Amino acid sequence: MNYDLLDRQLAALLGDETDRLANAANFVALLYQALNDVNWLGLYVLRGDELVLGPFQGLPACVRIGMGKGVCGTAAATRSTQRVEDVHAFPGHIVCDAASRSELVVPLLAGDALFGVLDIDSPSLGRFSAEDQAGVERLCRTWSGIALARGGAI
Numbered sequence: 693m694n695y696d697l698l699d700r701q702l703a704a705l706l707g708d709e710t711d712r713l714a715n716a717a718n719f720v721a722l723l724y725q726a727l728n729d730v731n732w733l734g735l736y737v738l739r740g741d742e743l744v745l746g747p748f749q750g751l752p753a754c755v756r757i758g759m760g761k762g763v764c765g766t767a768a769a770t771r772s773t774q775r776v777e778d779v780h781a782f783p784g785h786i787v788c789d790a791a792s793r794s795e796l797v798v799p800l801l802a803g804d805a806l807f808g809v810l811d812i813d814s815p816s817l818g819r820f821s822a823e824d825q826a827g828v829e830r831l832c833r834t835w836s837g838i839a840l841a842r843g844g845a846i
Contacts, residue, residue: 693726693727693728693823693824693827695823695826695827695828695830695831698722698723698726698827698831699830699831699834701722701726702719702722702831702834702835703834703838705718705719705722706718706719706835706838710842712839712842712846713747713846715835715838715839715842716735716746716747716835716839716846717747719735719747719831719835720733720734720735720747720748720749720810721747721749723810723812723828723831724749724750727812727824729814729815729816729819730812730813730814730819731750731751731789731791731792731813731814731815732748732749732750732751732753732788732789732792732811732812732813733748733749733750733810733811733812733813734746734747734748734749734750734753734810734811735747735748735800735808735809735810735811735846736757736764736768736808736809736811737807737808737846738768738806738807738808741758741759742756742757742758742759743756743757743758743759743764743765743768743808743809744756746808746846747846750789750813751788751789753788753789754786754788757786761784761786762782762784762785762786763776763779763782763785763786763795763797763811764786764797764809764811765786766784766797767797767798767799767809768799768806768808768809770799771799771801771804771806772799773796773797773798773799773825773829774795774796774797775795775796775820775822775824775825776794776795776796776797777794777817777818778793778794778817778818779792779793779794779795779813780793782795788813789813791815792813792814792815793814793815793816793817793819794813794814794816794817794818794819794820795811795812795813795814795820796811796812796819796820796824796825796828797809797810797811797812798810798825798828798829798832800832800835800836801836802836802840807836807846808846810828810832812828
């Protein structure tokens with residue numbers, strides 16, 4: 693995957709658009725179309741003390757996830773990316789799509805403040821590499837930077 697090219701495409705796609713929801717939806721759609729072997733990709737947005745489903749691509753999903761619960765809640769609580777080779781071996785994994793086998797969850801931050809996570813699921817074990825993690829983290833920084841400059845993430 694050419695993450696440099698994808699990063700440039702993301703910046704161009706967002707362009708001068710100021711609507712936060714539209715930019716979040718296009719961010720998710722771009723990544724879903726660009727990444728292979730992915731069955732679900734979306735945002736969970738921090739609302740109070742839980743993550744609430746935001747724009748996504750894939751099957752219907754869990755709507756609310758508590759801080760520290762499952763892979764998404766762990767990424768949010770620790771503010772660190774979770775790259776899970778086998779979700780069934782992850783303690784407390786929350787099953788939204790039984791076909792998912794591996795997962796990459798990146799916290800979305802503004803400085804030290806958490807505003808959500810990007811969640812990517814794959815039906816293949818060990819789908820996500822260190823290169824994928826670094827590339828997706830970069831894309832999240834690009835999207836977050838543009839979104840925050842325009843008045844907030846979502």
